[in-house]
Amino acid sequence: MYSPFELIVIGGGSAGHAAARTAAELGAKTALVESADELGGLCILRGCMPSKALIETANRMRMTREAARFGFRAGEPQLDLPALRERLHRLIDDFRQDRVHAMEKAPYALLRGSARFRSAKEILFQAENSEPRMLEARTFVIATGSLPSVPQVPGLKDTPFWTSDDVVQLPDIPKRIAILGSGAIGMEFAHLFEGFGCAVTVIARGKRIMGNSDPDIAEAMEAESRERGIRFLKETEAESVSHGPDGFRLKLSGETSELTADALLVATGRRPATAGLGLEEIGIAMEKGRILIDERAATSLRCIYAAGDCASPVPVVHLAVLQGEVAARNALLSLRDDHFSSAAEWPRHSAMSGWFTEPQCVQIGLSETAAKEDGIEVIVGRQTYADHGKGMIAGSRHGFVKVLADPASGRLLGAAGIGPDVVETGHLLQAAIEQQLTLSDYLRIPHYHPTLAEAWSRAVEDAKECSG
Ligand SMILES: Cc1cc2nc3c(=O)[nH]c(=O)nc-3n(C[C@H](O)[C@H](O)[C@H](O)COP(=O)(O)OP(=O)(O)OC[C@H]3O[C@@H](n4cnc5c(N)ncnc54)[C@H](O)[C@@H]3O)c2cc1C
Numbered sequence: 001m002y003s004p005f006e007l008i009v010i011g012g013g014s015a016g017h018a019a020a021r022t023a024a025e026l027g028a029k030t031a032l033v034e035s036a037d038e039l040g041g042l043c044i045l046r047g048c049m050p051s052k053a054l055i056e057t058a059n060r061m062r063m064t065r066e067a068a069r070f071g072f073r074a075g076e077p078q079l080d081l082p083a084l085r086e087r088l089h090r091l092i093d094d095f096r097q098d099r100v101h102a103m104e105k106a107p108y109a110l111l112r113g114s115a116r117f118r119s120a121k122e123i124l125f126q127a128e129n130s131e132p133r134m135l136e137a138r139t140f141v142i143a144t145g146s147l148p149s150v151p152q153v154p155g156l157k158d159t160p161f162w163t164s165d166d167v168v169q170l171p172d173i174p175k176r177i178a179i180l181g182s183g184a185i186g187m188e189f190a191h192l193f194e195g196f197g198c199a200v201t202v203i204a205r206g207k208r209i210m211g212n213s214d215p216d217i218a219e220a221m222e223a224e225s226r227e228r229g230i231r232f233l234k235e236t237e238a239e240s241v242s243h244g245p246d247g248f249r250l251k252l253s254g255e256t257s258e259l260t261a262d263a264l265l266v267a268t269g270r271r272p273a274t275a276g277l278g279l280e281e282i283g284i285a286m287e288k289g290r291i292l293i294d295e296r297a298a299t300s301l302r303c304i305y306a307a308g309d310c311a312s313p314v315p316v317v318h319l320a321v322l323q324g325e326v327a328a329r330n331a332l333l334s335l336r337d338d339h340f341s342s343a344a345e346w347p348r349h350s351a352m353s354g355w356f357t358e359p360q361c362v363q364i365g366l367s368e369t370a371a372k373e374d375g376i377e378v379i380v381g382r383q384t385y386a387d388h389g390k391g392m393i394a395g396s397r398h399g400f401v402k403v404l405a406d407p408a409s410g411r412l413l414g415a416a417g418i419g420p421d422v423v424e425t426g427h428l429l430q431a432a433i434e435q436q437l438t439l440s441d442y443l444r445i446p447h448y449h450p451t452l453a454e455a456w457s458r459a460v461e462d463a464k465e466c467s468g
Pocket residue numbers: 010011012013014015016033034035036040041042043044046047048049051052113114115116143144145146164185273277307308309310315316317318320356
């Protein structure tokens with residue numbers, strides 16, 4: 001039925017849709033293969049958007065609870081679960097319909113079914129209730145996303161534990177929740193449930209929370225969270241889990257040996273969704289299931305590109321989209337001999353990830369930890385929000401921002417921070433790093449007063465003073 005395509009994209013989430021749309025708009029005969037029953041992808045259906053919609057409500061409840069700090073009185077806020085569910089589902093449905101409309105009117109063939117490579121030029125396409133058939137393409141973009149990774153803890157799989165997929169369906173709100181893992185999902189959801197008024201315990205296996213994040217940010221995050229009543233059990237692993245009429249019972253390896261809770265959220269990472277795609281058979285280079293890509297989104301095989309969570313070293317949505325666009329452009333260019341001269345790149349050196357905890361935190365470009373590990377000399381400038389006009393007005397307690405620059409050229413290399421709206425204001429630094437601005441260039445940007453964004457320019461001033 002289908003003659004060979006110039007490009008087939010496998011996976012129709014944020015990365016895959018961006019890739020297929022880009023290729024089709026460039027005039028290439030393109031198909032997108034999507035296996036899920038529901039179109040929309042992780043970000044809209046189970047990721048960014050539902051979690052941020054719930055976090056918005058949790059933040060407003062917390063603000064009300066903290067009224068006395070800001071000089072007013074308010075009663076204890078009460079969650080209205082049916083109203084919140086109605087709001088959540090209406091929002092998600094709006095976002096989903098927008099995406100479905102965009103996919104259905106896009107100038108690419110949308111093929112509902114799953115794909116598996118048979119060779120570097122062919123996939124086996126399997127639609128429901130149909131015979132499998134081969135589809136050929138000159139190039140491919142793999143964008144199959146990621147899945148929750150659940151550790152092999154004895155007893156766990158026999159219990160009704162949650163992953164983030166379950167929480168964003170908004171089940172009943174527990175009085176006490178235990179969260180296994182203190183990464184992006186662990187911490188965002190810890191603050192979400194704390195905002196809703198639940199008793200939250202986070203189990204972290206390391207000496208500090210937040211995995212490999214900036215240690216100063218992790219310390220500030222722990223202090224802020226503890227002050228609001230979140231409990232942390234560090235250097236602790238779950239040895240076994242059971243569930244009965246009284247809820248969950250966890251046997252633990254740390255100082256606290258047992259924990260009971262009404263709900264258990266497992267937030268121990270996500271794994272690239274690459275199993276069953278036939279990638280080993282065609283010999284594509286991977287590391288722990290993640291497809292290895294370079295700045296051009298190229299894999300180890302010519303004419304096969306990859307984008308989004310199945311390949312990205314920083315699995316966040318704006319990079320999934322940028323990688324999708326870059327992958328499509330370069331896949332089409334790879335059909336020409338001179339393709340390297342005009343290849344597009346995704347912005348690896350200014351890659352940003354932000355956590356919508358309260359307060360928020362952000363990491364952009366080079367981190368201080370990576371600089372130390374790789375022996376890269378940097379100057380670091382800092383500004384705390386507790387010493388900064390708008391930060392003080394906003395009531396920041398432990399927040400700060402820091403910037404990293406090259407001592408020789410003064411070029412900005414990285415930035416990180418924790419504090420009010422720091423993901424929003426962090427875009428200034430992302431732009432500066434992407435545009436290769438120096439500390440002096442940055443200080444020429446006028447800042448409105450009083451704003452939270454000003455804190456970044458104070459950190460840049462501090463770095464400038466350190467550089468002499
Ligand atoms: C709870 C949560 C909150 C998050 N919050 C944020 C946030 O605030 N900001 C942010 O930037 N990121 C956030 N993320 C991460 C973000 O959602 C992902 O980085 C992004 O959605 C990944 O997009 P993707 O296109 O790579 O994958 P997906 O959207 O998962 O798309 C992959 C698609 O491939 C399809 N597929 C898989 N295998 C096959 C096959 N063999 N054949 C055909 N189709 C296939 C799947 O059905 C799926 O639709 C969050 C993630 C989670 C879980």
